[in-house]
Amino acid sequence: MPSAVRTIGILGAGRVGTALARQALKAGYEVLIASTRPQAESALIVELLAPGARQVGTEAAARDSDIVVLALPLGKYRSLRPETLAGKIVIDAMNYWPPIDGILPEFDRGSSSSEVVRRFLPQARLVRTLNHIGYHELEEQGRPPGHPERQALALAGDDADARQAVAGFIDRLGYDPVDAGELAAGQKFNAGTPIFGAQLRHDEMVSLLQRDSLQAKAAE
Numbered sequence: 599m600p601s602a603v604r605t606i607g608i609l610g611a612g613r614v615g616t617a618l619a620r621q622a623l624k625a626g627y628e629v630l631i632a633s634t635r636p637q638a639e640s641a642l643i644v645e646l647l648a649p650g651a652r653q654v655g656t657e658a659a660a661r662d663s664d665i666v667v668l669a670l671p672l673g674k675y676r677s678l679r680p681e682t683l684a685g686k687i688v689i690d691a692m693n694y695w696p697p698i699d700g701i702l703p704e705f706d707r708g709s710s711s712s713e714v715v716r717r718f719l720p721q722a723r724l725v726r727t728l729n730h731i732g733y734h735e736l737e738e739q740g741r742p743p744g745h746p747e748r749q750a751l752a753l754a755g756d757d758a759d760a761r762q763a764v765a766g767f768i769d770r771l772g773y774d775p776v777d778a779g780e781l782a783a784g785q786k787f788n789a790g791t792p793i794f795g796a797q798l799r800h801d802e803m804v805s806l807l808q809r810d811s812l813q814a815k816a817a818e
């Protein structure tokens with residue numbers, strides 16, 4: 599049974615990182631946020647864009663949080679230190695976006711980018727989610743449970759307890775979590791899929807994820 603999640607550590611104080619920080623603070627979490635900028639600049643960004651969050655170094659954001667979120671450009675994933683994230687529940691919110699990341703052959707093979715990230719962070723309990731919603735929407739579309747406009751967010755990962763903990767976090771952010779299963783299923787919500795950027799209710803998300811599985815089975 600996963601222990602209670604109280605503190606969220608976010609690596610990356612950009613658009614997604616600060617929007618997620620604000621939303622997590624609203625949901626009652628303690629938020630630690632780390633960036634690569636010089637300390638004073640970083641502290642100012644957090645003070646202005648995510649007041650209430652605590653600006654810390656990457657190591658502290660990972661060490662002192664219950665869930666760590668990767669909100670940095672995917673092309674920079676090798677700047678992470680795998681030992682810092684060993685054993686941690688880690689949300690991979692990153693997407694492969696060649697105009698920003700450049701052409702990275704390791705991500706050009708059709709699978710989910712999270713599987714490549716997992717090979718680099720083999721001991722992290724990686725869950726792919728939050729990647730298929732825009733940072734504006736993340737903050738604007740959250741709704742309480744049972745609300746008719748509440749949207750769904752898909753998640754995938756190989757560690758069932760980590761998926762459960764992340765599902766609880768998604769729920770408190772204002773979204774219905776939909777468990778897509780193992781990390782490989784994360785490719786169903788890659789950029790360019792029908793799920794990516796779509797505003798879907800729970801049942802619509804479930805049926806799109808299932809449709810994808812049926813099509814994959816039929817193609818075998």
Ligand SMILES: NC(=O)c1ccc[n+]([C@@H]2O[C@H](COP(=O)([O-])OP(=O)(O)OC[C@H]3O[C@@H](n4cnc5c(N)ncnc54)[C@H](OP(=O)(O)O)[C@@H]3O)[C@@H](O)[C@H]2O)c1
Pocket residue numbers: 609610611612613614615632633634635656668669670671672674677678691692693694695728729730731732733734
């Ligand atoms: N934009 C969206 O709506 C959206 C939605 C879902 C997912 N995503 C994905 O989320 C990720 C972030 O997107 P974004 O739009 O937020 O990008 P962004 O605005 O460029 O922010 C990324 C931040 O990560 C920081 N960073 C880089 N390496 C780091 C490290 N090792 N540790 C901590 N921070 C680091 C960058 O700092 P420096 O400026 O100092 O390098 C920058 O502040 C991308 O992978 C993107 O595909 C984006």
